Amino acid sequence: MHVIELGRDVMELNRNLAEQNKKILDGHGVFAVDILGAIGSGKTSLIEILAGKLSEFRVAAIAGDVVSDLDSGRLNAAGIPSVGVNTGRECHLDAHLVKRAFDKLSLDEIDILFIENVGNLICPVDFELGSHKRITVVSVSEGDDTVEKHPMIFVTSDAAVINKIDIADAVDASPQKMRDDALKLNSRLSVFLTSIKTGEGLDDVVNWIRDAKENQVE
Amino acid sequence: MHEFSVAGDIVENIIVEAQKHHAEKVTGVFLEIGQLMMVEIDQLRFALECLSKDTLLENANIHMETTPIVIKCINGHEEEVSWDPYKKPLELTCPVCKNTVKIIKGRECIIRKIVAE
Ligand SMILES: Nc1nc2c(ncn2[C@@H]2O[C@H](COP(=O)(O)OP(=O)(O)OP(=O)(O)O)[C@@H](O)[C@H]2O)c(=O)[nH]1
Ligand SMILES: [Mg+2]
Ligand SMILES: [Zn+2]
Numbered sequence: 001m002h003v004i005e006l007g008r009d010v011m012e013l014n015r016n017l018a019e020q021n022k023k024i025l026d027g028h029g030v031f032a033v034d035i036l037g038a039i040g041s042g043k044t045s046l047i048e049i050l051a052g053k054l055s056e057f058r059v060a061a062i063a064g065d066v067v068s069d070l071d072s073g074r075l076n077a078a079g080i081p082s083v084g085v086n087t088g089r090e091c092h093l094d095a096h097l098v099k100r101a102f103d104k105l106s107l108d109e110i111d112i113l114f115i116e117n118v119g120n121l122i123c124p125v126d127f128e129l130g131s132h133k134r135i136t137v138v139s140v141s142e143g144d145d146t147v148e149k150h151p152m153i154f155v156t157s158d159a160a161v162i163n164k165i166d167i168a169d170a171v172d173a174s175p176q177k178m179r180d181d182a183l184k185l186n187s188r189l190s191v192f193l194t195s196i197k198t199g200e201g202l203d204d205v206v207n208w209i210r211d212a213k214e215n216q217v218e
Numbered sequence: 219m220h221e222f223s224v225a226g227d228i229v230e231n232i233i234v235e236a237q238k239h240h241a242e243k244v245t246g247v248f249l250e251i252g253q254l255m256m257v258e259i260d261q262l263r264f265a266l267e268c269l270s271k272d273t274l275l276e277n278a279n280i281h282m283e284t285t286p287i288v289i290k291c292i293n294g295h296e297e298e299v300s301w302d303p304y305k306k307p308l309e310l311t312c313p314v315c316k317n318t319v320k321i322i323k324g325r326e327c328i329i330r331k332i333v334a335e
Contacts, residue, residue: 004334010224
């Protein structure tokens with residue numbers, strides 16, 4: 001019987017790949033933003049809207065889905081060059097899948113790349129992809145205790161979008177509570193209350209992305 | 219739920235290492251799981267047990283320890299903080315000088331050592 005010392009971190013492989021991805025992105029001058037969030041919270045809609053408002057930039061997207069190509073199809077139809085990535089049985093994108101998607105994009109022709117993860121507030125947290133910023137999207141229709149229930153994703157995000165505030169009353173949810181919960185978890189978080197239906201709050205998200213991109217270049 | 223994919227990586231790494239040492243059986247596994255990892259310890263254990271069936275890892279004693287989060291502020295203060303997501307929110311400010319901090323540890327899943335025969 002003998003002891004074999006390993007000290008090996010199994011998460012490191014993904015983390016190293018993510019770092020390589022970031023170098024590739026930086027090398028091509030691409031600013032990448034993760035869009036994480038709950039199922040149906042408005043991730044794809046947000047990318048569509050943001051791309052329209054960030055018209056001074058060339059925007060592209062990678063859309064992760066468990067089995068379909070629906071989201072990338074939708075984004076392509078909206079004029080946003082997009083690659084769909086099927087995660088199969090996995091509940092999250094990983095750095096390797098994203099790297100493969102890079103090969104299908106012309107990175108030199110992209111300024112901002114949105115990476116839509118699989119709708120899930122838990123699993124994507126542990127897998128960095130190599131992007132520069134992480135935005136998490138939840139909506140009031142998941143219930144206003146969603147933020148409280150999923151602390152980690154807010155701790156590791158740079159911004160949170162609380163979406164569908166137009167229907168907050170109808171679903172008896174308080175967007176303010178969701179904002180407070182998010183800030184309690186992570187005081188550095190930028191929190192936006194938005195409605196993609198009415199347009200409320202979206203310009204603030206756009207300005208935040210513009211600022212973040214500018215700081216990136218420095 | 220990605221306990222199974224994490225467990226798969228753990229089992230694979232251990233088998234490769236054990237074979238390198240010409241071990242016939244692995245009887246003990248020592249894991250350290252960072253408190254910020256989104257895996258449930260019980261489910262991870264279950265996944266490890268399922269995936270080690272019919273391998274040299276079968277019936278190994280699996281020891282799991284959760285390891286603390288380490289944060290570092292812009293003034294260089296490095297502090298260990300403990301977090302229970304279900305009870306107490308994570309303070310992301312430096313306990314010494316109240317400045318903003320970066321998380322430098324807590325998101326790892328380390329195979330510390332294995333016991334082989
Ligand atoms: N009322 C209202 N509906 C919205 C808003 N934003 C998105 N929706 C609707 O919510 C539904 C889901 O939006 P998607 O953008 O597909 O959401 P998603 O997060 O990409 O969904 P998955 O990728 O399937 O997880 C669509 O029917 C949208 O029209 C909003 O602000 N208000
Ligand atoms: Mg979508
Ligand atoms: Zn300090």
